Amino acid sequence: MLQTVARYAMICTGTCYDFGASIVLRQIHFPLAAMLRFFVLLLLVSLTHLAVAATRPNLILILADDLGFGDVSYQGAPDIQTPNLDRLATQGITFSSMRANCTVCSPTRAALLTGRYADRVGVPGVIRTSPENSWGHLAAGVPTLADRLGHSGYHTAIVGKWHLGLQTPNTPNERGFDFFHGFLGDMMDDYYTHLRGGINFMRKNQQTIEPRGHATELFTQWSIDYLRKRSESADQPFFLYLAYNAPHFPIQPPADWLDRTRQRFPDLDDKRAHNVAFVEHLDHNLGTLLEQLDALGLSQNTVVAFTSDNGGSLPHGQRNLPWRDGKQSHYDGGLRVPFIIRLTDAKRAGTTCDYAGLTFDLNATFLELAGAKPDAETDAVSLMPILRGAAMPDAPRELYFVRREGNNRYVGSAYHAVIRGKWKLLRNDPFTPYELYDLSSDPQETENVVAKHPDVVNQLKRSLQAHIQQGGRVAWQPPMEQTAADD
Ligand SMILES: [Ca+2]
Numbered sequence: 001m002l003q004t005v006a007r008y009a010m011i012c013t014g015t016c017y018d019f020g021a022s023i024v025l026r027q028i029h030f031p032l033a034a035m036l037r038f039f040v041l042l043l044l045v046s047l048t049h050l051a052v053a054a055t056r057p058n059l060i061l062i063l064a065d066d067l068g069f070g071d072v073s074y075q076g077a078p079d080i081q082t083p084n085l086d087r088l089a090t091q092g093i094t095f096s097s098m099r100a101n102c103t104v105c106s107p108t109r110a111a112l113l114t115g116r117y118a119d120r121v122g123v124p125g126v127i128r129t130s131p132e133n134s135w136g137h138l139a140a141g142v143p144t145l146a147d148r149l150g151h152s153g154y155h156t157a158i159v160g161k162w163h164l165g166l167q168t169p170n171t172p173n174e175r176g177f178d179f180f181h182g183f184l185g186d187m188m189d190d191y192y193t194h195l196r197g198g199i200n201f202m203r204k205n206q207q208t209i210e211p212r213g214h215a216t217e218l219f220t221q222w223s224i225d226y227l228r229k230r231s232e233s234a235d236q237p238f239f240l241y242l243a244y245n246a247p248h249f250p251i252q253p254p255a256d257w258l259d260r261t262r263q264r265f266p267d268l269d270d271k272r273a274h275n276v277a278f279v280e281h282l283d284h285n286l287g288t289l290l291e292q293l294d295a296l297g298l299s300q301n302t303v304v305a306f307t308s309d310n311g312g313s314l315p316h317g318q319r320n321l322p323w324r325d326g327k328q329s330h331y332d333g334g335l336r337v338p339f340i341i342r343l344t345d346a347k348r349a350g351t352t353c354d355y356a357g358l359t360f361d362l363n364a365t366f367l368e369l370a371g372a373k374p375d376a377e378t379d380a381v382s383l384m385p386i387l388r389g390a391a392m393p394d395a396p397r398e399l400y401f402v403r404r405e406g407n408n409r410y411v412g413s414a415y416h417a418v419i420r421g422k423w424k425l426l427r428n429d430p431f432t433p434y435e436l437y438d439l440s441s442d443p444q445e446t447e448n449v450v451a452k453h454p455d456v457v458n459q460l461k462r463s464l465q466a467h468i469q470q471g472g473r474v475a476w477q478p479p480m481e482q483t484a485a486d487d
Contacts, residue, residue, distance in 0.1 A: 057344050058230070058302040059149070059239045059366050060293075063112070064282065065105065065161060065187075065248035068312025069336045070321035071279055077319070079265060079272070080279050084287030085338070088306060090350050092342030093386065097356040100310045102403055103327060103334035105186065106136050106163050108309040108359050109243070113144040113164070113175070115363035115378040117400055119471030124414055125404035127163060128186050129197050135404045135412070137478045138170045143375070145363050146176030149239045152372035157226050158182060160219040160243035166201065173205055177241075180205050181222040183215075188245055191215045191252040214254055216246045220285040224292045231296040239366070242289070246282045249316045253277035271317035301344055303369055305362055308337040324445045330401055330417035330426040331445050341365075343387060353386050356419070358399055396421070400467045404476065418464050423453075425460040434461070 071077050074086040074094070101111035106127045107118030114121045121142050125135025146156040157179040158172050163186050165171060172180035185201035188194050191214050194202050202209050211218050223242050230238045251274040253261075261268070261277040268276065286306075293299045311334040312318025314326035320333035327334050337359070342349075364382035367374050374382075379400075385392050404414040409429050417426035422440035427433065436450040436457055450457055 056153075056237045056370055058237050058298060059154070059369060060302055060304045061112075061239075061241045061362060061366070062286065062289075062304065062306045063109075063160075063241070063243045064306070064308040064338075065243070065245055066310060066313050066316075066318065066327055067247055067279065067282075067308035067338060068318045068320040068326065069323055069333070069338060070319040071247075071275070071312055072283075072338050075338060076321070079268065080276050082279065082283040084283045084290060085306065085340070088286075088290065088304065088342055089340050091346070092304070092340050093348045094352045095339035095341070095355065095357075095383075096352055097354045098307065098337060098339035098361075099332070099335040099356070099358055099399065099401075100308065100337050101359045102401060103310050103329055104403055104405075105161075105248075105309050107403060109163055110136065110138055111358070111360040111380075112309075112363060113146070113241075114142050115145070115360050115367075115375050115380040116142070117360075117379050117402070117467070117471065119402045119404075119414070119468075119476065120379070120474055122474045122476045123164065124402050124471065124476050125406075126186060127165060129166065129199060131478075133406050134477075135406065136164075136476050138164045138175070139474050140169065144176040145366060146172075146178075146239065146241070148176075148367055148372050148375070149370055150176055150178065152370055153236065154370060154372075155179075155230060155233070155236050155238040156241075157238065158241045158243065159223045159226060160215075161185075161245050162243070171203075171206070179226065181226070182219065182243070183245075187248055188215060188250075190250065191245070214252075214281075216244060216282055216285050219244055220289050223289055227289075227292060227296055227298060231298055237301075237370070239370075244282060244285075247275065247278045247312075247318065249313060251275055251278050251316055253281050257281045269317075275317045299344075303344060303366075304342040305340065305366075307339045307359060307362070309359070311335060311337065322444065328403075329428050330403075330415070331428070332443070335401070341383070341387065348387065348389060355383070355386060355392050356399070357381060357383065357397075398463060400464075401426075402467075402471060414468075416464055416468065418460050418467070420460060420463065423456055423460060425457065425464065436460075 069075060071080055072082045072085050073080055074089045101108045102118055104126050107123050110118045110121050110123035118124055122139035123136035127136045128134040150156045156177050158177045160182040162172050162182060162184050166184050181204050183201040185196040189196055194215060253274060257277040261273050311320045311326045320326050323332035323336050325331035325333040360380040361383050364378055364380040365384060368382045368384045399419040401417040402414055406412050413430035415427050415430045422438055424437045424439055425434055435448040436453060437445045438449055
């Protein structure tokens, strides 16, 4: 049909006169011919848009906060049961070797939304409410995933945690999202008051709101509200970025969920019991959302990706087994995360892939799924070959990690890690010596072999220097005039 319409459009817009019918048009009085051309062109544009929209999937990206690799039952959690995530894994592709872009929140989110390493977009560390303890400022002019999808015709929404700026020009509506229903801040001090340092960062677009209820349940309901609305506009695909705050501390499950956990595990220590209940409550909410996606008839045309922004926090009773350490650490416990992509059909359902990529590969993947314009400067790699059932390119890929932080341990400096092939060079604060691990023989990172392989260390250090120089071109504090305006 499109070919037929295109043929008429070529005739009527005068771009081609090879068809016999054009002779008739030439004889029509000019205004009538012009009107005809306009309406047929309009029809062509509308039909093309409909056809493209029908073939482009809706995109949902669900990001948990601090969910550890070992705290989901499909990856072997001994106590937590996550039946809904487990089902999503059986319906989709489970990625077993993906890492977060950073071991803490904001940089991973900046990388995810821009497709570039976090220090190349001004966010090497966490953005916080107090300027003297804030270590990032999302660079102006870098298109986000929402910008790019929006430009290609998607409706775009974020529900939940933003954490990439507390004020203009870096609020979600200013960085590409048509709709925002969530909170701007870095975390909540309480899942029911939603306040951070006594400040309410909850917003619906630009409007401050005071919703009642547990944040996980609110974000689920707001996402369902959004899906319901979008289901009435089937001609336009949507992108929903649902960033849950859970299970980031404070570990605060609803009381009835904690009671049930205690009944199930009467001997479990209190900290762990809170975590079990908290993650299971999150999983239950995820299940509610996916049920609604089915009920609205959207599942067959919606790709769903799920991951976490960094590893679990060990002092808060979270687990990243079998990996070493946790959140804030460049050992794999801080970086390895649950990672699932469910496609619109069952071709790859239940498969597992050990490709070692980073969170922001979802950026490149979603752009390709949407047929949107890719970012020429991206550092991300599209996972589309895997989604098609093919192998990823053999091209060597280096993975780079950076985190800048305040307090006495870090003093505002950055620390880094790099993975190339089987080698991983890292340190966990800016002042201790680098360590080297052979991930192929020692995936748990137990034996530091830095003294045994000086050539490897030197190569990786040179590579890190190049990464650090590249990141150094972008400011990670607000410009002077903005800082002055804030005072
Ligand atoms: Ca986090």
